[in-house]
Amino acid sequence: MLALAALTVVFFALPLVGLLWRAPWSRAAQYLTDDDALQALRLSLVCSLWATLLSVLFGVPLAWLLARVQFPGRSLVRSLCTLSMVLPPVVGGVALLFALGRKGIVGQWLYRWFDYQLPFTTAAVVVAQTFVAMPFLVITVEAALRQTDDATDDAARTLGAGPWYTFRRVTLPEIRPALIAGAVLSWARALGEFGATITFAGNFPGTTQTMPLAVYLARETNPEQSIVLALLMIVISFSVLVALRDRWFTTAGRQR
Amino acid sequence: MSARAHISCTLGALALDIDLSVGDGEVVALLGPNGAGKTTVLRCLAGLQAIDAGVIEIGGEVVDAPERSLFVPTMRRRVGIAFQHYALFPSLTVLENVAFGLRATGTPRDEARRVASEWLERMRLSDQASARPTALSGGQAQRVALARALAPGPRLLLLDEPLAALDATTRATVRRELTDHLASYAGPTVMVTHDPIDAAIAQRVVVLDAGRVEQEGTLDEILARPRSRYVADLAGANLVRGTVTGGVLTTADGARVVIADAPDGAAWALIHPHSLTLSMQSTSTTSARNSWPGVVAGMHRVGDRVRVQIDGHLPLAAEVTAASAADLGLVTGSAVVVTVKATDIEVYPA
Numbered sequence: 001m002l003a004l005a006a007l008t009v010v011f012f013a014l015p016l017v018g019l020l021w022r023a024p025w026s027r028a029a030q031y032l033t034d035d036d037a038l039q040a041l042r043l044s045l046v047c048s049l050w051a052t053l054l055s056v057l058f059g060v061p062l063a064w065l066l067a068r069v070q071f072p073g074r075s076l077v078r079s080l081c082t083l084s085m086v087l088p089p090v091v092g093g094v095a096l097l098f099a100l101g102r103k104g105i106v107g108q109w110l111y112r113w114f115d116y117q118l119p120f121t122t123a124a125v126v127v128a129q130t131f132v133a134m135p136f137l138v139i140t141v142e143a144a145l146r147q148t149d150d151a152t153d154d155a156a157r158t159l160g161a162g163p164w165y166t167f168r169r170v171t172l173p174e175i176r177p178a179l180i181a182g183a184v185l186s187w188a189r190a191l192g193e194f195g196a197t198i199t200f201a202g203n204f205p206g207t208t209q210t211m212p213l214a215v216y217l218a219r220e221t222n223p224e225q226s227i228v229l230a231l232l233m234i235v236i237s238f239s240v241l242v243a244l245r246d247r248w249f250t251t252a253g254r255q256r
Numbered sequence: 257m258s259a260r261a262h263i264s265c266t267l268g269a270l271a272l273d274i275d276l277s278v279g280d281g282e283v284v285a286l287l288g289p290n291g292a293g294k295t296t297v298l299r300c301l302a303g304l305q306a307i308d309a310g311v312i313e314i315g316g317e318v319v320d321a322p323e324r325s326l327f328v329p330t331m332r333r334r335v336g337i338a339f340q341h342y343a344l345f346p347s348l349t350v351l352e353n354v355a356f357g358l359r360a361t362g363t364p365r366d367e368a369r370r371v372a373s374e375w376l377e378r379m380r381l382s383d384q385a386s387a388r389p390t391a392l393s394g395g396q397a398q399r400v401a402l403a404r405a406l407a408p409g410p411r412l413l414l415l416d417e418p419l420a421a422l423d424a425t426t427r428a429t430v431r432r433e434l435t436d437h438l439a440s441y442a443g444p445t446v447m448v449t450h451d452p453i454d455a456a457i458a459q460r461v462v463v464l465d466a467g468r469v470e471q472e473g474t475l476d477e478i479l480a481r482p483r484s485r486y487v488a489d490l491a492g493a494n495l496v497r498g499t500v501t502g503g504v505l506t507t508a509d510g511a512r513v514v515i516a517d518a519p520d521g522a523a524w525a526l527i528h529p530h531s532l533t534l535s536m537q538s539t540s541t542t543s544a545r546n547s548w549p550g551v552v553a554g555m556h557r558v559g560d561r562v563r564v565q566i567d568g569h570l571p572l573a574a575e576v577t578a579a580s581a582a583d584l585g586l587v588t589g590s591a592v593v594v595t596v597k598a599t600d601i602e603v604y605p606a
Binding site for chain 2: 156160174
């Protein structure tokens with residue numbers, strides 16, 4: 001048992017050690033301040049934060065619907081809305097193209113009426129990231145909403161509170177830990193998003209080339225830089241994990 | 257204000273159909289076993305459950321009348337509920353909990369907090385104003401729940417098993433306080449309980465069973481003349497239903513009980529356990545008119561007395577002193593003869 005567990009730890013630690021071992025420490029600062037790298041980093045942060053914001057904005061009402069409203073086909077809707085979690089991201093990207101691309105089911109009308117095409121723009125990066133990241137928020141928040149006491153909702157109604165007031169004053173504070181955990185999970189997923197982004201938004205430096213794409217590309221043209229960028233992403237992800245370590249699994253659902 | 261309701265509503269296996277009317281300042285207890293529909297009545301009154309037929313009128317306003325397609329939603333009914341498990345808002349302080357109803361209906365913050373503080377003072381909870389509900393004891397939480405329900409000035413107060421979640425020690429104290437607080441509330445109160453001691457808070461008790469009103473009256477009246485096994489069990493008495501013909505009551509099972517005079521017809525016979533006499537064999541010389549053989553099915557001690565459950569043609573519970581149980585050598589499985597005087601049996605029409 002112990003030996004297997006130790007082996008598993010090695011399995012997770014080894015790739016990191018490999019990166020650290022090969023990292024060009026003397027030129028790290030130079031690679032990091034490189035214009036392309038900074039651009040990719042900035043784009044990654046901006047897009048992933050937008051994706052997180054959209055996930056919260058649209059994911060919380062969806063989670064509420066799934067947790068609180070009884071309707072036929074609810075589990076089907078839940079599966080549909082969380083499908084992108086298990087879908088290969090590339091498949092998601094292709095599907096987005098068929099929906100919102102210039103010839104897509106909705107995209108063609110956007111193009112015809114507004115002369116607008118979404119794919120291969122920065123907005124497309126945000127859409128692709130939101131598509132794959134939002135289910136993490138929905139699932140976390142839905143679980144928290146299921147654990148809240150229905151009686152408190154009833155109590156709020158008998159006290160004259162409307163649904164919005166009840167949500168703001170009673171429900172939201174109760175699910176806040178889960179909301180934060182879900183938002184961070186979504187953000188981490190958006191930050192690391194690769195497949196759907198490259199398929200749906202392409203790989204244009206400055207417009208759609210996010211960090212993961214830059215790492216992948218630099219691996220061929222400039223392996224040393226790719227190692228430094230990869231390490232930077234690890235540092236960012238790792239800090240999030242550490243910052244959340246107390247509330248991650250234990251309190252994702254409920255605070256007390 | 258007062259409240260009147262004819263509630264008809266089917267929910268799963270429960271078919272609720274009752275008439276209920278509560279006057280101003282009156283406290284009515286809904287008493288009944290689990291699943292009788294007590295809590296559903298409260299939910300219908302509060303608008304948390306729509307009725308299928310009938311009408312609900314609170315403070316002169318019709319709030320639910322399916323025949324007229326009229327339904328006033330919960331948030332506009334001005335009905336206060338203290339829930340069984342209090343349902344306090346965990347992320348708000350005690351003061352914010354009590355102020356919630358006023359804030360939700362547009363009272364300015366300072367005014368709402370001032371009124372809430374007054375309520376906390378009345379409930380002797382001022383020192384807990386900034387505490388979270390999770391830090392409260394059961395009795396304190398119950399008072400916060402009551403203050404929260406009363407603060408916005410409801411037209412009807414509903415209490416769902418207000419004392420059930422409390423331990424025995426705090427229960428008596430909270431029961432006394434609750435009685436005082438209810439006395440100072442001017443509107444009608446409906447309280448759900450399954451405990452006759454708690455029902456004593458109410459001026460009138462409505463016994464519910466399987467969605468119907470089985471009996472109505474003061475607690476003493478109800479316990480003195482039970483009309484259901486449930487109430488008879490609460491009163492600790494044997495209740496037999498049958499038909500009286502010429503001074504003999506015959507049960508559906510064919511058991512015969514000789515009674516003192518009572519008019520012919522369907523009737524209840526109430527036999528107090530302490531009026532039963534137990535002996536080990538048939539006693540020929542007794543003035544008692546009723547004498548039935550039986551077998552002791554179980555015994556348990558209540559204070560200095562022993563309650564003996566007897567199986568036979570007419571299953572009965574008898575109560576004897578611990579000393580006489582020992583003298584008789586009563587054990588589970590003993591064959592006994594139960595005797596009771598006809599004059600000790602109270603008979604009233606069903």
